[in-house]
Amino acid sequence: MNSTVLPPGTYWGQYQDITKSNTHLSVAERLWVAWYAWMQNDVLATGIMSFAVHELFYFGRSLPWVFIDSLGFFKRYKIQSNKVPSLREQWDCAKFVLLSHFTVELPQIWLFHPMAQFCGLSTSIPFPSLWTITYQIAIFFVMEDTWHYFLHRALHWGPLYKAIHKIHHQYSAPFGLAAEYASPIEVMILGFGTVSCPILWCAFTGNLHILTMYIWIVLRLFQAIDAHSGYEFPWSLHHFLSFWAGADHHDLHHEKFIGNYSSSFRWWDYLLDTEYTPEALKRRRGEKVKAKKTQ
Numbered sequence: 001m002n003s004t005v006l007p008p009g010t011y012w013g014q015y016q017d018i019t020k021s022n023t024h025l026s027v028a029e030r031l032w033v034a035w036y037a038w039m040q041n042d043v044l045a046t047g048i049m050s051f052a053v054h055e056l057f058y059f060g061r062s063l064p065w066v067f068i069d070s071l072g073f074f075k076r077y078k079i080q081s082n083k084v085p086s087l088r089e090q091w092d093c094a095k096f097v098l099l100s101h102f103t104v105e106l107p108q109i110w111l112f113h114p115m116a117q118f119c120g121l122s123t124s125i126p127f128p129s130l131w132t133i134t135y136q137i138a139i140f141f142v143m144e145d146t147w148h149y150f151l152h153r154a155l156h157w158g159p160l161y162k163a164i165h166k167i168h169h170q171y172s173a174p175f176g177l178a179a180e181y182a183s184p185i186e187v188m189i190l191g192f193g194t195v196s197c198p199i200l201w202c203a204f205t206g207n208l209h210i211l212t213m214y215i216w217i218v219l220r221l222f223q224a225i226d227a228h229s230g231y232e233f234p235w236s237l238h239h240f241l242s243f244w245a246g247a248d249h250h251d252l253h254h255e256k257f258i259g260n261y262s263s264s265f266r267w268w269d270y271l272l273d274t275e276y277t278p279e280a281l282k283r284r285r286g287e288k289v290k291a292k293k294t295q
Protein backbone atom coordinates (compact mmCIF):
# COMPACT_ATOMS: atom_id res chain seq x y z
CA MET A 1 0.00 0.00 0.00
CA ASN A 2 2.96 2.31 0.69
CA SER A 3 4.11 2.30 -2.91
CA THR A 4 0.74 3.39 -4.39
CA VAL A 5 -0.58 6.90 -3.88
CA LEU A 6 -4.23 6.80 -2.87
CA PRO A 7 -6.68 9.59 -3.80
CA PRO A 8 -6.42 12.33 -1.13
CA GLY A 9 -10.20 12.68 -0.70
CA THR A 10 -10.69 9.08 0.43
CA TYR A 11 -10.31 7.66 3.92
CA TRP A 12 -7.26 5.63 2.95
CA GLY A 13 -5.77 8.68 1.22
CA GLN A 14 -6.07 10.53 4.53
CA TYR A 15 -4.53 7.59 6.32
CA GLN A 16 -1.58 7.60 3.91
CA ASP A 17 -1.04 11.36 4.36
CA ILE A 18 -1.09 11.06 8.15
CA THR A 19 1.27 8.08 8.07
CA LYS A 20 3.82 10.08 6.05
CA SER A 21 4.08 12.91 8.55
CA ASN A 22 3.39 10.98 11.79
CA THR A 23 5.59 7.92 11.79
CA HIS A 24 5.67 7.92 15.61
CA LEU A 25 1.94 7.09 15.82
CA SER A 26 0.65 3.53 16.17
CA VAL A 27 -1.56 2.06 13.41
CA ALA A 28 -4.64 2.40 15.66
CA GLU A 29 -3.84 6.06 16.30
CA ARG A 30 -3.39 6.74 12.58
CA LEU A 31 -6.71 5.04 11.76
CA TRP A 32 -8.36 7.17 14.46
CA VAL A 33 -6.91 10.50 13.28
CA ALA A 34 -7.67 9.65 9.62
CA TRP A 35 -11.32 9.00 10.54
CA TYR A 36 -11.74 12.44 12.15
CA ALA A 37 -9.78 14.16 9.33
CA TRP A 38 -11.79 12.40 6.64
CA MET A 39 -15.19 13.08 8.26
CA GLN A 40 -14.38 16.78 8.84
CA ASN A 41 -17.23 16.89 11.34
CA ASP A 42 -16.38 15.74 14.86
CA VAL A 43 -20.01 15.38 15.99
CA LEU A 44 -20.80 13.10 13.05
CA ALA A 45 -17.48 11.25 13.38
CA THR A 46 -18.07 10.44 17.06
CA GLY A 47 -21.80 9.80 16.55
CA ILE A 48 -21.33 7.31 13.69
CA MET A 49 -18.43 5.60 15.48
CA SER A 50 -20.41 5.27 18.72
CA PHE A 51 -23.45 3.83 16.96
CA ALA A 52 -21.34 1.46 14.85
CA VAL A 53 -19.40 0.23 17.92
CA HIS A 54 -22.66 -0.43 19.77
CA GLU A 55 -24.34 -2.33 16.89
CA LEU A 56 -21.24 -4.26 15.85
CA PHE A 57 -20.42 -5.50 19.34
CA TYR A 58 -24.00 -6.01 20.55
CA PHE A 59 -25.05 -8.18 17.63
CA GLY A 60 -21.55 -9.57 17.08
CA ARG A 61 -21.40 -10.87 20.66
CA SER A 62 -25.02 -12.12 20.59
CA LEU A 63 -24.67 -14.07 17.35
CA PRO A 64 -22.53 -16.94 18.76
CA TRP A 65 -25.25 -17.48 21.42
CA VAL A 66 -27.91 -17.65 18.67
CA PHE A 67 -25.88 -20.40 16.95
CA ILE A 68 -25.27 -22.22 20.22
CA ASP A 69 -29.03 -22.21 20.98
CA SER A 70 -30.16 -23.16 17.46
CA LEU A 71 -27.59 -25.89 16.88
CA GLY A 72 -27.90 -27.34 20.37
CA PHE A 73 -24.22 -27.00 21.26
CA PHE A 74 -23.35 -27.06 24.97
CA LYS A 75 -26.84 -28.37 25.84
CA ARG A 76 -25.56 -29.80 29.10
CA TYR A 77 -24.42 -26.35 30.23
CA LYS A 78 -27.80 -24.66 29.58
CA ILE A 79 -29.10 -23.40 32.94
CA GLN A 80 -32.82 -23.79 32.21
CA SER A 81 -32.38 -26.73 29.86
CA ASN A 82 -36.11 -27.12 29.18
CA LYS A 83 -36.40 -23.55 27.86
CA VAL A 84 -34.28 -23.16 24.72
CA PRO A 85 -35.40 -20.05 22.77
CA SER A 86 -36.59 -20.69 19.21
CA LEU A 87 -35.06 -18.87 16.25
CA ARG A 88 -38.40 -17.06 15.80
CA GLU A 89 -38.30 -15.80 19.40
CA GLN A 90 -34.73 -14.58 18.97
CA TRP A 91 -35.57 -12.86 15.68
CA ASP A 92 -38.56 -11.06 17.26
CA CYS A 93 -36.31 -9.96 20.11
CA ALA A 94 -33.61 -8.73 17.68
CA LYS A 95 -36.22 -6.67 15.77
CA PHE A 96 -37.41 -5.03 18.99
CA VAL A 97 -33.85 -4.22 20.06
CA LEU A 98 -33.00 -2.81 16.61
CA LEU A 99 -36.10 -0.62 16.62
CA SER A 100 -35.15 0.69 20.05
CA HIS A 101 -31.56 1.36 18.91
CA PHE A 102 -32.68 3.37 15.89
CA THR A 103 -35.51 5.30 17.52
CA VAL A 104 -34.39 5.87 21.11
CA GLU A 105 -30.62 5.48 21.22
CA LEU A 106 -29.51 6.93 17.89
CA PRO A 107 -30.63 10.51 18.69
CA GLN A 108 -28.92 10.27 22.08
CA ILE A 109 -25.69 8.93 20.60
CA TRP A 110 -25.67 12.00 18.35
CA LEU A 111 -25.42 14.18 21.42
CA PHE A 112 -22.45 12.22 22.65
CA HIS A 113 -19.67 14.30 21.10
CA PRO A 114 -20.91 17.69 22.37
CA MET A 115 -21.49 16.16 25.81
CA ALA A 116 -18.04 14.52 25.79
CA GLN A 117 -16.41 17.82 24.83
CA PHE A 118 -18.36 19.71 27.48
CA CYS A 119 -17.17 17.23 30.12
CA GLY A 120 -13.57 17.35 28.93
CA LEU A 121 -13.26 13.86 27.38
CA SER A 122 -10.29 13.68 25.05
CA THR A 123 -10.77 12.57 21.44
CA SER A 124 -7.23 13.33 20.35
CA ILE A 125 -4.02 11.32 20.20
CA PRO A 126 -1.89 9.85 21.73
CA PHE A 127 -4.12 7.16 23.22
CA PRO A 128 -3.91 6.57 26.98
CA SER A 129 -1.64 3.81 28.25
CA LEU A 130 -2.94 0.27 28.77
CA TRP A 131 -2.60 0.74 32.53
CA THR A 132 -4.74 3.92 32.49
CA ILE A 133 -7.42 2.22 30.39
CA THR A 134 -7.42 -0.83 32.70
CA TYR A 135 -7.67 0.91 36.07
CA GLN A 136 -10.30 3.38 34.84
CA ILE A 137 -12.48 0.60 33.42
CA ALA A 138 -12.16 -1.35 36.69
CA ILE A 139 -13.46 1.73 38.54
CA PHE A 140 -16.35 2.11 36.06
CA PHE A 141 -17.36 -1.52 36.60
CA VAL A 142 -17.58 -0.95 40.36
CA MET A 143 -19.46 2.36 39.97
CA GLU A 144 -21.93 1.04 37.39
CA ASP A 145 -22.63 -2.11 39.40
CA THR A 146 -23.64 0.07 42.36
CA TRP A 147 -25.93 2.22 40.23
CA HIS A 148 -27.42 -0.88 38.60
CA TYR A 149 -28.06 -2.64 41.90
CA PHE A 150 -30.12 0.15 43.46
CA LEU A 151 -31.97 1.25 40.33
CA HIS A 152 -32.73 -2.31 39.23
CA ARG A 153 -33.95 -3.11 42.73
CA ALA A 154 -36.17 -0.01 42.60
CA LEU A 155 -37.55 -1.19 39.24
CA HIS A 156 -38.84 -4.29 41.04
CA TRP A 157 -41.11 -2.13 43.20
CA GLY A 158 -44.71 -2.95 42.13
CA PRO A 159 -45.78 0.16 40.19
CA LEU A 160 -42.37 0.64 38.54
CA TYR A 161 -42.19 -3.05 37.69
CA LYS A 162 -45.59 -2.98 35.99
CA ALA A 163 -44.95 0.28 34.16
CA ILE A 164 -41.31 -0.24 33.09
CA HIS A 165 -39.39 -3.36 34.01
CA LYS A 166 -41.99 -6.03 33.13
CA ILE A 167 -40.96 -5.94 29.46
CA HIS A 168 -37.41 -7.05 30.28
CA HIS A 169 -38.81 -9.96 32.29
CA GLN A 170 -40.86 -11.26 29.37
CA TYR A 171 -38.20 -13.96 28.98
CA SER A 172 -38.04 -16.08 32.12
CA ALA A 173 -35.16 -17.98 30.50
CA PRO A 174 -32.96 -15.25 29.01
CA PHE A 175 -30.70 -15.45 25.95
CA GLY A 176 -27.91 -13.16 24.74
CA LEU A 177 -30.01 -10.93 22.49
CA ALA A 178 -32.45 -10.24 25.36
CA ALA A 179 -29.84 -8.17 27.23
CA GLU A 180 -31.27 -4.91 25.86
CA TYR A 181 -34.84 -6.14 25.44
CA ALA A 182 -36.39 -3.51 27.69
CA SER A 183 -38.63 -0.49 27.83
CA PRO A 184 -36.96 2.67 26.43
CA ILE A 185 -37.33 4.22 29.90
CA GLU A 186 -35.41 1.32 31.44
CA VAL A 187 -32.73 1.58 28.74
CA MET A 188 -32.35 5.24 29.72
CA ILE A 189 -32.36 4.62 33.50
CA LEU A 190 -29.92 1.71 33.50
CA GLY A 191 -27.93 2.97 30.49
CA PHE A 192 -27.42 6.20 32.40
CA GLY A 193 -25.17 4.29 34.82
CA THR A 194 -23.02 3.00 31.97
CA VAL A 195 -22.57 6.44 30.40
CA SER A 196 -22.62 8.73 33.43
CA CYS A 197 -20.08 6.84 35.59
CA PRO A 198 -17.18 7.65 33.21
CA ILE A 199 -18.55 11.20 32.75
CA LEU A 200 -18.60 11.69 36.53
CA TRP A 201 -15.09 10.31 36.76
CA CYS A 202 -13.96 12.74 34.06
CA ALA A 203 -15.67 15.68 35.79
CA PHE A 204 -13.58 15.02 38.91
CA THR A 205 -10.26 13.96 37.41
CA GLY A 206 -10.28 15.61 33.96
CA ASN A 207 -8.59 12.47 32.74
CA LEU A 208 -10.56 10.32 30.32
CA HIS A 209 -10.14 9.41 26.67
CA ILE A 210 -13.15 8.55 24.56
CA LEU A 211 -11.36 5.35 23.49
CA THR A 212 -11.41 4.18 27.14
CA MET A 213 -15.14 4.96 27.14
CA TYR A 214 -15.65 2.80 24.02
CA ILE A 215 -13.68 -0.13 25.46
CA TRP A 216 -15.68 0.21 28.70
CA ILE A 217 -19.01 0.19 26.83
CA VAL A 218 -17.95 -2.84 24.77
CA LEU A 219 -16.91 -4.76 27.91
CA ARG A 220 -20.14 -3.76 29.67
CA LEU A 221 -22.09 -5.02 26.61
CA PHE A 222 -20.19 -8.31 26.77
CA GLN A 223 -20.96 -8.57 30.48
CA ALA A 224 -24.69 -7.95 29.91
CA ILE A 225 -24.98 -10.32 26.93
CA ASP A 226 -23.06 -13.09 28.68
CA ALA A 227 -25.13 -12.64 31.85
CA HIS A 228 -28.24 -13.22 29.69
CA SER A 229 -26.74 -16.09 27.69
CA GLY A 230 -28.44 -18.80 29.75
CA TYR A 231 -25.28 -20.91 29.90
CA GLU A 232 -23.12 -21.75 32.88
CA PHE A 233 -19.77 -23.34 32.00
CA PRO A 234 -17.08 -24.88 34.20
CA TRP A 235 -14.82 -22.15 32.71
CA SER A 236 -17.24 -19.26 33.49
CA LEU A 237 -15.45 -16.29 35.02
CA HIS A 238 -17.13 -16.45 38.45
CA HIS A 239 -15.43 -19.82 39.13
CA PHE A 240 -12.11 -17.96 39.06
CA LEU A 241 -13.30 -14.59 40.38
CA SER A 242 -15.83 -15.47 43.08
CA PHE A 243 -17.34 -11.97 43.25
CA TRP A 244 -18.11 -11.85 39.50
CA ALA A 245 -21.85 -12.28 38.89
CA GLY A 246 -22.09 -14.04 35.53
CA ALA A 247 -24.93 -15.97 33.88
CA ASP A 248 -26.08 -18.21 36.72
CA HIS A 249 -26.60 -15.12 38.92
CA HIS A 250 -28.78 -13.25 36.40
CA ASP A 251 -30.51 -16.33 34.99
CA LEU A 252 -31.96 -17.02 38.43
CA HIS A 253 -33.16 -13.42 38.57
CA HIS A 254 -35.13 -13.97 35.35
CA GLU A 255 -36.43 -17.34 36.50
CA LYS A 256 -37.52 -16.29 40.00
CA PHE A 257 -38.14 -12.52 39.51
CA ILE A 258 -36.52 -11.84 42.86
CA GLY A 259 -33.01 -11.15 44.19
CA ASN A 260 -29.69 -10.94 42.30
CA TYR A 261 -30.19 -7.31 41.25
CA SER A 262 -26.53 -6.48 40.51
CA SER A 263 -25.01 -6.41 37.05
CA SER A 264 -21.34 -7.34 37.32
CA PHE A 265 -20.53 -8.29 40.92
CA ARG A 266 -22.11 -10.24 43.74
CA TRP A 267 -21.18 -8.04 46.71
CA TRP A 268 -24.23 -5.73 46.88
CA ASP A 269 -26.65 -8.67 46.83
CA TYR A 270 -24.56 -10.41 49.47
CA LEU A 271 -24.27 -7.34 51.73
CA LEU A 272 -27.94 -6.37 51.48
CA ASP A 273 -29.17 -9.95 51.67
CA THR A 274 -30.88 -10.07 48.30
CA GLU A 275 -28.76 -12.89 46.97
CA TYR A 276 -30.80 -15.64 45.36
CA THR A 277 -28.55 -18.65 45.02
CA PRO A 278 -28.91 -22.17 46.47
CA GLU A 279 -26.12 -21.32 48.96
CA ALA A 280 -27.79 -18.07 50.07
CA LEU A 281 -31.15 -19.82 50.54
CA LYS A 282 -29.46 -22.51 52.62
CA ARG A 283 -27.68 -19.85 54.69
CA ARG A 284 -30.95 -17.98 55.29
CA ARG A 285 -32.73 -21.19 56.31
CA GLY A 286 -29.87 -21.96 58.72
CA GLU A 287 -30.11 -18.49 60.25
CA LYS A 288 -33.86 -18.84 60.74
CA VAL A 289 -33.44 -22.19 62.51
CA LYS A 290 -30.73 -20.67 64.71
CA ALA A 291 -32.95 -17.70 65.58
CA LYS A 292 -35.83 -20.03 66.50
CA LYS A 293 -33.56 -22.10 68.76
CA THR A 294 -32.36 -19.06 70.67
CA GLN A 295 -35.90 -17.76 71.24
Ligand SMILES: [Zn+2]
Pocket residue numbers: 152156165169253
Ligand atom coordinates in the same frame (compact mmCIF):
# COMPACT_ATOMS: atom_id res chain seq x y z
ZN1 LIG B 1 -35.24 -7.44 37.03
Ligand SMILES: [Zn+2]
Pocket residue numbers: 168174179228250254
Ligand atom coordinates in the same frame (compact mmCIF):
# COMPACT_ATOMS: atom_id res chain seq x y z
ZN1 LIG C 1 -31.96 -9.28 32.55
